[in-house]
Amino acid sequence: MSDQTYLSLENLSLAYGKTTAVKDLNLTIRKGELLALLGPSGCGKTTTMRAIAGLMNPVGGKIVLDGRDITHVPANKREIGLVFQSYALFPHLTVFENVAFGLRMKGVQGNELRQKVEAGLKSVGLLSFAERKATDLSGGQQQRVSLARSMVVQPKLLMLDEPLSNLDARLRLDMRSELQRLQKETGMTMIFVTHDQVEALALADKIVVMRNGAIEQIGTPEDIYNRPATDFVADFVGFENIFKLRDGKLIADGKEFALGAECPNAPGLAWRPGMVTLGEGPFSGTVLGVSFAGNIRGYVLDTPLGPIRAEVDAARPAYTLGEQVAFDLPVASAAPLHRVG
Amino acid sequence: MIRRLFTPLTLFLMMLFLIGPFLIIVAASFSAGETLAFPPQGFSFRWIIKVFTIESFRQSFGVSMFLAIGGTLAALILGIPASYAMSRYRLPFAETVRFLVSMPIIVPGIIVGLALLRYFVIPVGMSVTLALFVAHTALILPYAVRVVSASLANLRADIEEAAVILGSSRLGAFFRVVLPNIRGGILSAFILGFVTSFNQVPVSLFLSGPGVRTLPIDMLGYMENVFDPSIAALSSLLAFLSIGIVFAAERFLGFSRYV
Amino acid sequence: MFQNRAEGLALALPAALFAALVFLVPVVLLLSEGFRNADQWTLSAYVDFFSQPLNRTVFLRTLKLSALVTLVAAVIGYAAAYAIVSLPPGAKGRMVGLVVLPLMISPVARTYAWIVILGRTGIINQALQAIGLTDEPIRILFSETAIFIGLLQLFLPLMIISLISALENLPRDVVPAARVLGAGWLSVFWKIILPLTKEGLVIGGTLVFTGSMTAYITPAILGGSKVLMLETLLYQQVTVSNNFVAASVIAFILIVMSFAANILLKRIASARRSGK
Numbered sequence: 086m087s088d089q090t091y092l093s094l095e096n097l098s099l100a101y102g103k104t105t106a107v108k109d110l111n112l113t114i115r116k117g118e119l120l121a122l123l124g125p126s127g128c129g130k131t132t133t134m135r136a137i138a139g140l141m142n143p144v145g146g147k148i149v150l151d152g153r154d155i156t157h158v159p160a161n162k163r164e165i166g167l168v169f170q171s172y173a174l175f176p177h178l179t180v181f182e183n184v185a186f187g188l189r190m191k192g193v194q195g196n197e198l199r200q201k202v203e204a205g206l207k208s209v210g211l212l213s214f215a216e217r218k219a220t221d222l223s224g225g226q227q228q229r230v231s232l233a234r235s236m237v238v239q240p241k242l243l244m245l246d247e248p249l250s251n252l253d254a255r256l257r258l259d260m261r262s263e264l265q266r267l268q269k270e271t272g273m274t275m276i277f278v279t280h281d282q283v284e285a286l287a288l289a290d291k292i293v294v295m296r297n298g299a300i301e302q303i304g305t306p307e308d309i310y311n312r313p314a315t316d317f318v319a320d321f322v323g324f325e326n327i328f329k330l331r332d333g334k335l336i337a338d339g340k341e342f343a344l345g346a347e348c349p350n351a352p353g354l355a356w357r358p359g360m361v362t363l364g365e366g367p368f369s370g371t372v373l374g375v376s377f378a379g380n381i382r383g384y385v386l387d388t389p390l391g392p393i394r395a396e397v398d399a400a401r402p403a404y405t406l407g408e409q410v411a412f413d414l415p416v417a418s419a420a421p422l423h424r425v426g
Numbered sequence: 427m428i429r430r431l432f433t434p435l436t437l438f439l440m441m442l443f444l445i446g447p448f449l450i451i452v453a454a455s456f457s458a459g460e461t462l463a464f465p466p467q468g469f470s471f472r473w474i475i476k477v478f479t480i481e482s483f484r485q486s487f488g489v490s491m492f493l494a495i496g497g498t499l500a501a502l503i504l505g506i507p508a509s510y511a512m513s514r515y516r517l518p519f520a521e522t523v524r525f526l527v528s529m530p531i532i533v534p535g536i537i538v539g540l541a542l543l544r545y546f547v548i549p550v551g552m553s554v555t556l557a558l559f560v561a562h563t564a565l566i567l568p569y570a571v572r573v574v575s576a577s578l579a580n581l582r583a584d585i586e587e588a589a590v591i592l593g594s595s596r597l598g599a600f601f602r603v604v605l606p607n608i609r610g611g612i613l614s615a616f617i618l619g620f621v622t623s624f625n626q627v628p629v630s631l632f633l634s635g636p637g638v639r640t641l642p643i644d645m646l647g648y649m650e651n652v653f654d655p656s657i658a659a660l661s662s663l664l665a666f667l668s669i670g671i672v673f674a675a676e677r678f679l680g681f682s683r684y685v
Numbered sequence: 686m687f688q689n690r691a692e693g694l695a696l697a698l699p700a701a702l703f704a705a706l707v708f709l710v711p712v713v714l715l716l717s718e719g720f721r722n723a724d725q726w727t728l729s730a731y732v733d734f735f736s737q738p739l740n741r742t743v744f745l746r747t748l749k750l751s752a753l754v755t756l757v758a759a760v761i762g763y764a765a766a767y768a769i770v771s772l773p774p775g776a777k778g779r780m781v782g783l784v785v786l787p788l789m790i791s792p793v794a795r796t797y798a799w800i801v802i803l804g805r806t807g808i809i810n811q812a813l814q815a816i817g818l819t820d821e822p823i824r825i826l827f828s829e830t831a832i833f834i835g836l837l838q839l840f841l842p843l844m845i846i847s848l849i850s851a852l853e854n855l856p857r858d859v860v861p862a863a864r865v866l867g868a869g870w871l872s873v874f875w876k877i878i879l880p881l882t883k884e885g886l887v888i889g890g891t892l893v894f895t896g897s898m899t900a901y902i903t904p905a906i907l908g909g910s911k912v913l914m915l916e917t918l919l920y921q922q923v924t925v926s927n928n929f930v931a932a933s934v935i936a937f938i939l940i941v942m943s944f945a946a947n948i949l950l951k952r953i954a955s956a957r958r959s960g961k
Contacts, residue, residue, distance in 0.1 A: 101688070102516075140587050140686045160590045160686070173588040176581075177606040186602075190593030238592065436768040437780065440761070440845075443838060444787050447798030450808070454801055464801050464808055508700035515693025523697045526704040532947045533712055534899040536916050537936040540923060541711035560707045567704060587686055596686075625791040628901045631920060642793045646905065649797065658801070661794030668789045 090149075091116040091274055092137070092242060097146035099132050099298075106132040107298040110146070114276070114291070119268050121289035122278045123309075123321070129298035130278045134244050137276070138167045151241055161190075166235030166243040170250065172227045174219040180206065180230050181215040187238035205237035206230075208267065225256045229263075236271070245277040249284055261287060282322050286310055294318050315424045316353055324355035325394040326414065329425050335414075337390040342368075346416040353422035356414055358383060361395035363404070366413025372404050386410060448665065455659035462655050473659040483660065485637060486644035489558070490624055493640060497562030498570070498619035502612060504563070505570035510604075512571075513578040531568040535628035538564065543632040554635035561629045566619035573618060577611025578604075610679050617675045621668055716940065719933035734934045740918070744938070747915045750829060751897035754836045758844040758893045759886060761837075763878075766848035781849065784842045796835050796906045803831050803907070827909035835903040840896045844889035851885020852878075884953055895946040899939050915939060 092114040099107040107129040114120050122130040135141045137148060139160030148156045155163055174183050184202045193201065206212045209229035214222060219230055228248070235243055248264065249257045265288060268275055279285050285292050286306045294301040294309065294317075302314040313319035316327045333348040334341040345367055348354070363384070370388030377383075382403055386393045395412065404410050450464050458468030477483060508527055511517055530538065538561055546552040546560075581604065589599035605612075630640040639647075641664075649657045687693070719730045734740050769780045787795060802808045803825040810822040825831055859881070863873050879886075904914040913921065919935040922928045 138587075138591055140591075141688060160587075161593050161595055163591075165591065167588070167591050169584050169588060171582060171584055173582060173584040175585055175589070175603055175607075177603075186589065186594075187592035234588075234592070432764075433768040433771055436764045440765040440768075440841075441783060444841065445783065447802060447838065448787065448790060448795065450801050451794060451798045461806075462801055462804075463806060504700040504703055507696040511693040511696035514687045515690060515696075516687075517693045517697060518690050519694070523701045526701045526709065529704060530708055532940075532943050533708070534916070534936075534939045534943060536899075536901055536919060537712060537715065537939065538708065540919070540932060540936065541715040542707070544929065545711040545714055546707075564704060564708050567700060571700070583687065590686065621789055625793075627793065628899075628916065631901065632923065642791060645793050645797075646902075649800075649906070657797055661791065661797055665790040665794050668791070669786065672789050 089115045091118075091151060093147075093149045094133070094137070095147040095149070097133070097136065097148065098144050099129070099136050099141060100144045101132075105298060107136070110298075110300060112293060112300065112303070114274060116274055117272045119265075119275045119277075119288060119290045121285035121292045122276060122295060123280070123282060123285040123292050124295035124301075125280055125321075128295040130280075130295050131246060132298075133295070134167070134246060134276065134278050137242070138165050138244060139163045164238075164241045166238065166240035168228070168231045168235050168243070168245040168248060170246040170248075172224075172231040174227055174230055174234075176218075176220045178219060179215065180211060180217050180219050180222070183219045183230055184234045184237055187234060191238065201237050205233040208236070208270075209233045209263070224251055225260065228252070228260065232264075232267070236267070236273070241274070243273050243275045245275065247279055248277055249279070250281070257284075264288060282309075286322075294321065311420065313355065313420055313422065316355065316422055316426065319355040319420060319422060324357050324420060326356040326358070326361065327353065327422070327425075328355070328390070329353050335390065340389070342390060344416050345413060348416055349421045351421035351423065353425035354414075354416070354419040355422055356419050358394040358396040360415065360418045361393060362413040362415060363395050363397050363410055364412075366411050368413065369409055369411045372406050372408045372410060375403060375406065384410075386412065388412075451658045451665075452662045454655050455662045457655045457658075460654060462653055462658060466655075473655040474663070476656050477660045477663065480648075480656065482639075482644055482648075483641065486639045486641040489555075489638060490641040493558055493562045494620045494623040497559060497623050498566050498616050500559070500563040501566035501570040501619055502574070502615060505567055505615070506574055506612070509571050509574040509578055510600075513575055514583055527571050528568045530564045535561075535565065535626065536631055539629045539632040547633070554633050554638045558630060558633045558638070558640070561633060562623045562626065565626060565629055566623055569618050569622060570615045573615035574608065574611050577608040577614075581607050613679055614675060617671055621671065624664075625668070712936075712940075715929075715933055716937050717933075718930055719937050730930045730934050734931055740931075743913045743915060743918045746829065746913075747898060750833055750836065750914065751894050754833060754840065754897045755844075755890050755894045757837055758841050759890060761841060762844035762848045762889060763874075765841075765845050766852050767878075769845070769849055770852045781846070784845050787838075788842055792839060792902045793906075795839060796903050799831065799835050799838075799907055800826065803834070826907065827912055829908075829912060831907040832904050832912065832914065835907045836897045836900055839900070839903060840893040843892040843896065847885045847889030847892065848882060851882035851888075855881050887953060888950060891946045891950055895943055898942050 090113045094110050094112040097107060097110040098105070110133060122133060124130045132141065136143055139155070139158065143156060146156075147154060150163070150165070175186065178186070181202055184205050185198055188198050188201055203212060203215070206215055209232055211226060211229055211233065214226065219227065222230065228251070245264075249260055252260055261284070267273075277288070286309065289306060291303065292306055292309045293303050296317050302309065302318045304312070304314075309318065310322055313322055313324060319327050329336040330348055330351055330353050331341065334343050335354070359381070368388060368390065370386030370393060372384055373387045373392070374385040375382065377399060380399050381396045382399045382401075384395045384397075384404065386395065393412065454462055454464055454466050455473055456469050456471070457463065457466030457473065458470035459466065505527070508523065512520060512524065517523060542552075542557045542561055547554060547557050585603050585607075586599045589603045590596060594602060625642065626640070627642045627646070630643050634640075634643055645657055645660060720726055720728065722729055735744070765784075769777055769784070772780060800807070804810070805822045805824075805826070807826075809825060813819045813823065855878070859877055860873055863877050868876065899916060900914065901916040901920070904912065904917045905920075908914065908917060910921075915935050915938065919932050922931040922935070
């Protein structure tokens with residue numbers, strides 16, 4: 086494992102003045118991996134990224150990139166690329182000059198410069214825009230310029246801050262596949278920061294879920310989606326029915342409820358709405374809300390366990406508001422949580 | 427009827443009052459007569475030409491130009507880093523710094539001039555030229571800080587971070603990325619500072635010595651003694667100079683965006 | 686990258702030190718002179734100053750003229766600003782430009798023009814004699830009237846500009862709405878326009894008032910050596926009487942007025958930022 090490690094953060098601690106933002110963070114990334122830092126705003130993901138880039142000095146811990154301790158290396162010597170959420174293009178320069186900036190800093194000139202910039206612009210499909218003012222382009226185009234600007238210098242690590250959040254829905258899909266393509270083509274190690282679990286699941290090889298300046302769970306998209314380690318992660322990836330477990334019984338509203346089958350030895354269990362069985366089972370509840378969403382129908386039930394959210398095939402006959410419905414929380418499909426609260 | 431006339435009539439009277447006197451001065455400067463009068467007696471360029479022949483005007487024009495250009499440059503050299511610090515850093519004592527650099531706009535100029543005379547020129551022997559320079563620099567500082575701060579506020583801080591990440595040093599990032607983008611603001615600050623300094627009277631009142639006197643002070647002295655149209659001619663020339671500069675600035679820089 | 690506060694302070698320090706050293710220190714020293722008498726803190730300079738009839742006259746004249754200029758500027762300013770705001774956009778821009786234009790011209794030049802107009806052989810006197818209202822030229826120059834006119838012309842643009850921006854921020858259609866509800870023009874002004882543009886009026890008024898209080902050129906040129914205002918009195922005290930203590934007293938009065946006005950303006954600005 087360790088000889089494969091490309092970037093490692095060891096006990097990294099970050100603070101703004103006296104406010105701690107990240108505490109004792111440990112994380113390793115392998116070469117060529119596409120890692121997502123996922124979490125709600127204020128969880129420390131962007132701060133972590135800024136520290137890796139060298140825009141902020143850690144109060145403790147170590148950052149090692151490609152075998153070299155870069156903790157105290159200034160940002161301009163780290164060879165790390167960063168695509169800012171705002172793109173941060175230089176307003177006074179053309180698209181060409183924006184992309185050429187980093188190369189010029191490395192002393193690349195003349196034909197070599199032109200070739201490299203044009204290759205970079207070509208890879209993001211903006212070659213014909215080379216002489217435009219960078220800030221005259223649309224948001225999506227600006228992002229591609231920013232991406233090309235960061236990639237032409239062939240950084241050891243490319244980081245992207247919320248790369249899709251400023252784009253509209255269609256552009257978002259395009260950009261997603263473009264990022265994947267570029268990563269596969271170049272084999273570049275990438276980290277991107279996002280608050281959107283859908284993005285993280287779709288793009289990343291590995292996801293780090295953060296909360297309050299600490300790591301909540303690290304895993305593959307499948308791990309995170311199917312086997313959330315904590316109630317926080319479960320909630321974040323769409324498990325809407327989450328319960329504590331004590332002595333094999335569900336705890337809700339201070340009362341214990343026995344489930345139909347034997348429970349695993351875990352502090353909690355979680356079900357997605359689609360995992361709840363409606364129409365049969367040991368529990369029952371009153372329909373509080375119904376919402377139709379194409380192929381499925383969603384329900385909110387008022388039950389002794391508290392509100393339960395369920396989704397069933399929309400082809401089945403609908404329950405009406407106020408109707409009593411039997412339901413089950415099948416233990417077999419539930420995700421066992423390792424930590425609750 | 428009255429309502430329909432209200433707008434044009436009001437505007438006409440207002441403009442007559444605001445601009446009219448200035449037009450009279452312009453007309454009077456082309457007079458052929460010996461004394462200042464309106465309507466002017468005849469038409470000639472003699473007073474316009476005479477202005478250029480008066481030695482003391484030439485000298486004081488030089489002093490005023492030196493102060494306006496030098497003082498503004500000095501104010502920018504002090505003011506740009508200060509504006510940068512105030513807009514980018516969470517500064518300790520931020521309010522104190524802000525208060526100090528904006529104070530010269532609040533304290534009447536005559537007091538500044540007097541204070542410098544009494545505590546620097548007389549006891550320490552500071553030269554009048556230096557005192558004038560210092561006073562004009564201080565006077566322009568608040569304008570420089572205000573205008574430069576406004577254009578820094580319109581520039582995202584992360585483009586500098588982007589430049590640094592792409593391999594530029596901190597200082598290099600400032601010169602390559604920040605400066606080119608606030609150039610308009612800096613030029614506007616320069617013009618505002620220049621005009622303010624050039625037209626300034628009270629600060630310079632007490633600060634004059636042999637051969638060292640600003641142009642407006644020289645004009646005040648001249649008009650007390652001589653009642654010919656040369657002051658009118660000089661006033662017109664200066665006014666057109668100021669207006670010309672400001673117009674050019676508006677045209678090429680969009681001056682009013684910054685001021 | 687910008688977390689290093691010491692670095693930030695180092696950048697701001699030259700300007701702050703410069704202002705403190707060449708500005709704050711000498712001004713504070715000058716002001717302190719008015720409160721000291723042979724190593725003792727005292728108010729005697731102020732008692733002396735106000736015990737002299739001339740000083741009292743000048744002080745009151747400065748207050749009176751400043752107030753009068755402010756008041757008249759407000760009245761004219763409302764009419765002018767209202768007329769300008771009702772113009773179509775292009776004409777409005779040009780008109781605002783014309784109002785601002787005089788601010789770029791040297792106040793010496795602007796004030797000097799009034800000598801041509803108000804002097805013994807000036808336009809006004811020529812006109813009065815021509816229509817036979819008077820045989821002798823009447824004395825307008827070197828009087829309070831002349832100073833009043835000069836100050837009004839100098840500072841009116843500031844009032845107009847403040848009121849233009851206030852009037853432009855007037856909610857749309859409130860004036861027609863009030864008219865439809867049967868209000869006459871006078872009550873529209875008192876009940877609608879004035880309350881809604883109060884801030885602009887205070888801003889413009891403060892600028893005009895402090896500008897007039899601390900004016901030097903206008904009273905120097907149009908008031909002569911007899912009709913003094915505070916700044917011309919200060920100048921005389923120093924150059925004629927060599928009385929630095931009296932100068933310090935006047936300086937203190939001027940600074941207090943200036944600071945008071947500035948604090949008022951800051952209050953308005955911050956109240957506006959926080960959404961009223």
